[in-house]
Amino acid sequence: MAVVSPKGVIIAAVFLHAATTIVCGSDDSVLKLERLIPPSHELSLAQLRAFDSARHGRLLQSPVGGVVDFPVYGASDPFLVGLYYTKVKLGTPPREFNVQIDTGSDVLWVSCTPCNGCPKTSELQIQLSFFDPGASSSASTVSCSDRRCYSNFQTESGCSPNNLCSYTFKYGDGSGTSGYYISDFMSFDTVITSTLAINSSAPFVFGCSNLQTGDLQRPRRAVDGIFGLGQGRLSVISQLATQGLAPRVFSHCLKGDKSGGGVMVLGQIKRPDTVYTPLVPSQPHYNVNLQSIAVNNQILPIDPSVFTIATGDGTIIDTGTTLAYLPDEAYVPFVQAISSAVSQYGRPITYESYQCFDITSGAVDVFPQVSLNFAGGASMVLTPRGYLQMFSSSGSSIWCIGFQRMSHRRITILGDLVLKDKVVVYDLVRQRIGWAEYDCSLEVNVSATRGGRSKDVISTGQWRESSSKSNYTSDYYYLFLLLHLVLLLHLRNFRFL
Numbered sequence: 001m002a003v004v005s006p007k008g009v010i011i012a013a014v015f016l017h018a019a020t021t022i023v024c025g026s027d028d029s030v031l032k033l034e035r036l037i038p039p040s041h042e043l044s045l046a047q048l049r050a051f052d053s054a055r056h057g058r059l060l061q062s063p064v065g066g067v068v069d070f071p072v073y074g075a076s077d078p079f080l081v082g083l084y085y086t087k088v089k090l091g092t093p094p095r096e097f098n099v100q101i102d103t104g105s106d107v108l109w110v111s112c113t114p115c116n117g118c119p120k121t122s123e124l125q126i127q128l129s130f131f132d133p134g135a136s137s138s139a140s141t142v143s144c145s146d147r148r149c150y151s152n153f154q155t156e157s158g159c160s161p162n163n164l165c166s167y168t169f170k171y172g173d174g175s176g177t178s179g180y181y182i183s184d185f186m187s188f189d190t191v192i193t194s195t196l197a198i199n200s201s202a203p204f205v206f207g208c209s210n211l212q213t214g215d216l217q218r219p220r221r222a223v224d225g226i227f228g229l230g231q232g233r234l235s236v237i238s239q240l241a242t243q244g245l246a247p248r249v250f251s252h253c254l255k256g257d258k259s260g261g262g263v264m265v266l267g268q269i270k271r272p273d274t275v276y277t278p279l280v281p282s283q284p285h286y287n288v289n290l291q292s293i294a295v296n297n298q299i300l301p302i303d304p305s306v307f308t309i310a311t312g313d314g315t316i317i318d319t320g321t322t323l324a325y326l327p328d329e330a331y332v333p334f335v336q337a338i339s340s341a342v343s344q345y346g347r348p349i350t351y352e353s354y355q356c357f358d359i360t361s362g363a364v365d366v367f368p369q370v371s372l373n374f375a376g377g378a379s380m381v382l383t384p385r386g387y388l389q390m391f392s393s394s395g396s397s398i399w400c401i402g403f404q405r406m407s408h409r410r411i412t413i414l415g416d417l418v419l420k421d422k423v424v425v426y427d428l429v430r431q432r433i434g435w436a437e438y439d440c441s442l443e444v445n446v447s448a449t450r451g452g453r454s455k456d457v458i459s460t461g462q463w464r465e466s467s468s469k470s471n472y473t474s475d476y477y478y479l480f481l482l483l484h485l486v487l488l489l490h491l492r493n494f495r496f497l
Contacts, residue, residue: 025151066443067267067448068200068246069191070227072101074124075260076416078389081124082322084254084416085223086264089187090206091136098126101252101264102320102424103286106232108165109207110225112179116193117212122222129224131208131412133182141165142181142205149181167207175214182208190245191265202245205234229319230285231428237266241428247448248428252319255439256385256420267446269423276427277374280309286426288433289375293330295337296368302330312410317433319426321415324387325406336400341368351391354400359380364388364399372418380435386418 025496051375073085085100090110097110111118113130118482122128133139142149142165149165160166165182187202189197209225216222228235228248238245251269254262263269280287293300304330305311326334335355339348345366346359359366374380384399391398402417423444425434438444 017420017426026175030040035395043306062112067191067265067446068240069189069197070264070266072252072254072262072264073098073260074100075258076254076256076322076420077258077260078322079391080258081260083221084224084252084260084262084319086122086227088227090131090204091184093136094185094201094456095129095131095136097129097224098124100223100320102226104228104316104318105169105226105228105318106230106235106238106284107169107207108204108226108234108236109167109169109177109179109209111226112182112208112210112213115210115212117217118209118224119212119217119219121219123210123220124223126223128222131182133184133208139182139184142183148183148205170362171214173215175212175216177207177209177213177216178211179207179209181205200245202240202243204239226320229426232284237426240266249426251423251425251444251446252419253423253438253444254319254416255440262440263444265446267448268425268427270445270447270456271423271438274423274425274436275378275433276425276432277376277378279431279433280314281431282313283309286317286433287314288317290372291375292373293334294371294373295334296341297371298337299373300330300333300337302333306330306410307412315412315414317414317419319416319419321413322417324403324413324415324417325409325413326403327406327412329410330412331403331405334403338368338370338401342366349398351398351400353404354389354402356391356398356400357475359397359399364390364397367399372414378434379420380414380422381437382418385394386421404425 070086070088071083074088075081076084083100085098087096088099088108088110089096099108099110110131111128111134115130118130120128133141144159144163144165146165149159158166158168160180165179166178168178169177183203185201185206186206187199187201190196190200207225229237232238235250237246239248241248246266249268250264250266252262252264253269254260258483277288287309291304293302304327306327307315312327339355339357342357342359345363346357349356349358364384367388369384370382370387372380372382372400387402389400389402391400406413419435421437421440422435423438423440427434
């Protein structure tokens with residue numbers, strides 16, 4: 001039988017070998033099987049291994065042979081965008097939603113219809129969308145009696161009066177959202193090589209938000225929801241990895257210029273100069289052990305305990321945070337050291353809540369280099385543009401320190417300000433985070449890791465340009481799976497002699 005795809009690809013499906021005979025009976029059909037190798041013919045061990053080797057080569061490859069790719073939009077500049085977001089497709093037929101990339105959250109949620117307090121417009125020049133469960137043929141609600149509600153979601157869920165598995169989230173800025181969980185399909189691109197991407201989908205549970213408060217209501221940075229990449233069982237990485245569709249490692253490279261954008265993949269971006277620091281175990285966020293801060297290679301007089309969970313909330317790496325935050329005990333000596341280094345080049349001023357410097361020469365190079373030193377010997381070196389924000393006023397360049405004071409809480413948060421212009425790898429298998437300086441406008445090499453083994457599968461950036469030329473491979477793949485399924489269903493009606 002031959003099937004012609006819409007793009008003209010002919011796929012031949014040979015359902016039965018010519019030597020196979022089908023005998024039809026009144027009740028069941030009988031499939032008579034014949035030996036390929038007669039009993040009287042002996043094979044050597046080498047020949048048997050050759051047969052096995054050929055068989056192994058025909059086995060379907062694991063879907064983790066590729067990586068899952070998500071586009072990145074937005075920028076780190078708080079006076080332009082102030083966040084990075086991606087696009088995710090949900091439902092049947094798939095609809096696209098713009099969701100903020102957030103490693104500090106465990107749940108993917110989107111605004112649903114109806115929604116109380118959800119913004120209708122966005123100043124980010126994106127068209128806001130609302131997920132309608134009734135418009136998706138594959139959507140279903142998660143009830144309170146569903147085992148997924150009281151097992152997987154036991155720390156995040158509750159029960160609404162109408163028996164829906166519900167949630168309420170509060171964020172550090174005072175905003176919040178609540179809603180209920182939906183089970184539906186997520187569609188995404190699984191990238192196999194630099195010229196081959198397969199359109200894939202998987203069952204997925206996400207939040208359907210019907211109430212938003214605080215900053216989530218404001219149009220200035222409004223998006224359709226949050227793309228949770230935390231370590232919890234609800235996160236995007238955890239759900240896809242559990243189904244064997246993605247490795248338990250993801251990476252991003254966020255462009256720091258005003259055009260923004262970048263790369264995000266469920267897979268490991270490979271850089272030979274990547275340095276790693278271990279994750280603090282048994283923490284809900286991506287906590288790391290920051291041990292010291294150096295300005296111009298001089299270690300600042302800060303008690304290391306300020307950065308640990310033993311005396312506070314520790315140090316967190318969080319893409320959902322635009323700037324970076326230090327507790328008082330670290331912020332004061334940090335600002336003093338920078339002020340001392342640039343005192344001869346300009347005067348300190350306050351701009352809004354920023355500590356700034358009016359540098360008449362306009363040269364950012366007068367600012368010192370900053371090093372964040374972590375457990376395991378890993379250092380994150382910040383050039384001046386890695387911790388400063390620039391404003392122009394009356395011909396002068398005003399440079400402001402992007403690190404903010406966290407007076408009410410002993411916590412250090414490293415947000416997009418310091419994560420931009422770097423490859424950042426979250427390796428959940430080895431429980432570590434790594435980074436390397438990189439121009440995120442360039443292509444990146446990515447590998448998928450499974451069972452301790454890695455496989456290089458793509459140079460991202462190339463495949464998007466050529467995907468329109470190679471989309472037929474997706475048709476081939478799905479038609480093959482369809483024919484394979486038809487064959488399996490067909491054979492279920494036969495009994496074997």
